[in-house]
Amino acid sequence: MSELDGKVALITGGTRGIGLACASRLAAAGAKVVITGRSEEAGATAAETLGSNGLFLKQDVGSETDWVAVTAKVQEAFGRLDIVVANAGISNASPMVDMSLEQFRTMHDIHLKGAFLAVKYGAIEMRKHGDGGSIILMSSIMGKISAAGYVHYSSAKTGVRLLAKSAALELGPEGIRVNSVLPGFIRTDMTVAFPEEQIAPIAVPVKRFGNAEEIGDAVLFAATDRSKFMTGADLVLDGGMIAR
C-alpha cells in the first residue's frame, strides 16, 4: 500500500521541470496524476513517462473556462481530486519603467490569478468528497526577497504566498490544507539563462542550484498525511539563500 493510493493529483505546468518532477514523485507514491500545460506535444511526451497513472490535459492556468473544463475532465477520468500543485510559471526580467502593462499583467495572470483559480477550483472539487485535500502553490524566494527587474515576478510570487495563507485559514475547517513552496535557484529550462558556476558560489550558501527532484520531494511531503497538521506554511527550498 503506497501513501497516495486512491488519491488524484492535478499539477499545472506539469510537462517539464519542477512540475514533471512533482508529478513523478506523486505517481510513484501511488497517486493518479493529471498534468496540464500549454504544449500538447510536451504534454504527450511527459504523460508517457508517468505510465497508466498519468494523463495530460491542455490548459491555460489564467483562464477560468479552462479550469472548469480541466476539473470536469479530471472528474470524468478519475472521479475525484485530492491534491493540486499550482506550479505553472514563466520568468522574465525588465526595468520597471520600461515594463509594459501587458508584460506585468501576463506575469500576474499566470502566477497570481493561476493560484487563485487553482485554490478555487481545487477546493470546489475537494468539497465534493469531503475528505479534505492538499493544495500546494509554487511561490518563490522572490516572494520574500527580490532583485531589480522583477517587480512583476516578485509581486506575483509574494501575492501567491499570502493567498495561500488566507486560503489556509478559510479552508482549514474543511481539512483542505494550503501551503506554499519557495524554491531558490533550481536547474530547469527557466534558469538556463543563469550560469550556475558563476552564480551559485556567490549567491547560494550551499554553492549549487537545486534539482527539480528536490522540489518534488518537498511537494510529496506537503501532499501526504506526513504533513497533515501543516497549513498556511512556507516551505523554503533555497540552499540557505534567505537565511542570510
Place this chain on the structure above:
Amino acid sequence: MTPLPALNGKVAIITGTTKGIGRSTAVLFAQSGAKIIATGRDEKEGARTQALMDEAGGDGVFLRQDITSEAEWEHITSEAMSRFGGLDIVVNNAGVFMVKSVADTTSDDYDWIYQTNVEGTFLGMKYGFRAIKETGRGGSIVNVSSLMGQVGYPDATAYCATKGAVTGMTKSAALEGADLDPQIRVNSLHPGVIWTEMLTSQFGDDETLKNGFAEDTPLRSVGMPENMADAIAFLASDQSSYMTGAELTVDGGRGAD
C-alpha cells in the same frame, strides 16, 4: 506517522525522548530503520521509550543525558561514534516551557528555560557538528523551535526569547554548515499547539481547554506528537536536501492568522 525509508541506516541523536514529540520521533526513526541514541533525564520514562523503539524493530538505545552539560554532550556523541560508527543527524528537541507574566518571571525562571532551550540546543549543534564532521558523510540537524520562536504569545516572554534564539542560531549554523565539505544542513521546526505534557503541565490536561485550542486553530484540532515526528523525519532526511537555514512551521495554520 509514516516510516521514511530515506532514514534507513542513518545514525541519529534525539534529545528529549522521555515523552511527547521526542518519544514519537524516536519511534518513527526506529520504524524507519535508523540507528538511534535517544536521550533524556528521566530514566524510568526512558526505559519506556527504549521498549517502544525495540517494539518498532529499531536499533536504538536510550541514554541518560543532561543537555546543558558540555561533558555529557561529549559523552553522548562519542557513544554514537563507538556504538554505530558515526553520526548523521541530531534532533535538538528537548525543551522546557513556562507560562508566567513577564513581571513575575524571576532570573531563576529565565535561566532554567534559557539553559535548556538555548544552551542545550547550542551544545547539540556544537558537538553534533564535531561528530558529523569526523564521520565525514555530511548530515542534518533539526532544531525544534516553536511558533513562539516566530510570533509572540502572552505570558511567555522567556520562552519566546529562547525560541527566537533557536530560530536565529539555526540560520547562522546553517550558513556555517553550507561551507563544509561534505555539508551539514540545519533547519528549525516550529510546532504550534501540540498536545504534550510540556503544555498540559502548564495549562492543565483539560478537554475543554484542548477543544478551545482546537477551535482556535484553522485545522480545528490540536497537533499530536506524531505529526511533529513526520516533519522532523522530513527535515532530518535527504527528502529535504536543498533545504537549509529554513523555518518549517507545522501549526495547523495558527501562524498564518
